Amino acid sequence: MNKFKIIGPSKIEGEIKISGSKNSALPILFSSLLTKEDIKIKNIPNIKDIDITLKLFKKIGVLIKKKKPLILNNQNIKNINLPYKLINKIRASIWLIGPMLIKFKKVKIYTPGGCNIGKRPINLHLYGLKKLGAKIKLKNNFIKIKIKNKKLIPNTIKLPQVSVGATITIIIVATLISGITTIKNSAIEPEIIDTINFLNTLGANIKHKNNTIIISGVKKLHGGIYKIIPDRIETGTYLIGSLISKGKIICYNTNPNLLRYVLKKLKVSGAEIKTGNDFIKLNMHKRPKAINIKTLPYPNFPTDLQPQFTVLNILAKGKSIITENIFPNRFNHVKELIKMGAKIKIKNNQIICKGIQKIFGTTIYAKDLRSAASLIIAACVAYGTTIIKDINFIYRGYENIEKKLNNLGIKIYKI
Numbered sequence: 001m002n003k004f005k006i007i008g009p010s011k012i013e014g015e016i017k018i019s020g021s022k023n024s025a026l027p028i029l030f031s032s033l034l035t036k037e038d039i040k041i042k043n044i045p046n047i048k049d050i051d052i053t054l055k056l057f058k059k060i061g062v063l064i065k066k067k068k069p070l071i072l073n074n075q076n077i078k079n080i081n082l083p084y085k086l087i088n089k090i091r092a093s094i095w096l097i098g099p100m101l102i103k104f105k106k107v108k109i110y111t112p113g114g115c116n117i118g119k120r121p122i123n124l125h126l127y128g129l130k131k132l133g134a135k136i137k138l139k140n141n142f143i144k145i146k147i148k149n150k151k152l153i154p155n156t157i158k159l160p161q162v163s164v165g166a167t168i169t170i171i172i173v174a175t176l177i178s179g180i181t182t183i184k185n186s187a188i189e190p191e192i193i194d195t196i197n198f199l200n201t202l203g204a205n206i207k208h209k210n211n212t213i214i215i216s217g218v219k220k221l222h223g224g225i226y227k228i229i230p231d232r233i234e235t236g237t238y239l240i241g242s243l244i245s246k247g248k249i250i251c252y253n254t255n256p257n258l259l260r261y262v263l264k265k266l267k268v269s270g271a272e273i274k275t276g277n278d279f280i281k282l283n284m285h286k287r288p289k290a291i292n293i294k295t296l297p298y299p300n301f302p303t304d305l306q307p308q309f310t311v312l313n314i315l316a317k318g319k320s321i322i323t324e325n326i327f328p329n330r331f332n333h334v335k336e337l338i339k340m341g342a343k344i345k346i347k348n349n350q351i352i353c354k355g356i357q358k359i360f361g362t363t364i365y366a367k368d369l370r371s372a373a374s375l376i377i378a379a380c381v382a383y384g385t386t387i388i389k390d391i392n393f394i395y396r397g398y399e400n401i402e403k404k405l406n407n408l409g410i411k412i413y414k415i
Contacts, residue, residue, distance in 0.1 A: 004388040006379035007411040013247030014408045018235050018254040019045040019399040020228040023191040026092040027168045028198045033099035037223030042069040048395040052089050079104040098172030106146035124166035131157045154179030162187050162297045174215040175204045183213040189298040190258045198226045232258040233304045240308045241377035243271050243284045250281045290320035307333040307374035313353040314342040322351040333371035336364035361386035369397045380410050
């Protein structure tokens, strides 16, 4: 079992280059299976979820010609039952259904895995597929899907609730269905727009306005070259870490426009922030103010930064309430922060914090990707030595995190 040893307190400050977006790279990779021609994808992050995806791709016959930049060819993909141990490791494996259904008219796959952050049902994915003419059977932990009369149909689909995953599933399938498919009440996260832009680069015809996405089906897609957007969640994690440590940081290779709501909250908390086309500069030299937040779909506050913001609030002046509206059980970090001295209570879907001036190093456990990130930045500012166990979660979404933190002045060691 890998662990991190972090000796604090230290300031997180300096310069950092932000990696490509995990939450863009995954849907873009699965979307790329729709074409038989070569695809070159730039700015792919070197993280565990990408490694698992590429292992899945190799199993179905994808030819990986080069890894950096990533060059793929899907001409010889096969419809096989993929091993449970791979499918169960990442939530994104659900997006295999679309390309395989388009190519082979039927698919059988295990239900997907991923982080343990409460209920993450696949019912909206299946709802969208049914609306497009798919016939679905659920048996034990398998999903069996085939096309009625061997033909998918365009449709207008209003999602009962906003879902990033289901929006991606419908986009992937509808791209090659003859006719117009409209998704209403769709998610509009930057990573979805990035996926749309990627598919349009390959010859798709997809438009979006507000919470509506219109897909005019095309006969086929060609190859192409595409660069993935910067990771807004990685950017936010390092900015919050620098803020709570009263540091100065410049994040390069990022996009401030994707973090407008988050930057607004950080300014209210007391940070001085300057931005340019591809950088964000943060300077903090006082104790932060406590901030109330509610996680909601983009462009509001992202659920993936809720655990990190919890760390800010436990060290801030005053009381605060964080309301988690996306994943009601996303509280794996709370129990561990309490071990470090935090004054926190959970009530229904809310985290109620009473700010304190110091937290202290101890032995804690990471239980999902974003809780791992929050515990790492907490350990950086904690007094004494912190041991974080089960750190393999962090490699699912953060590239070279030890090296980046070392360069930012943190004493972090893998043991």
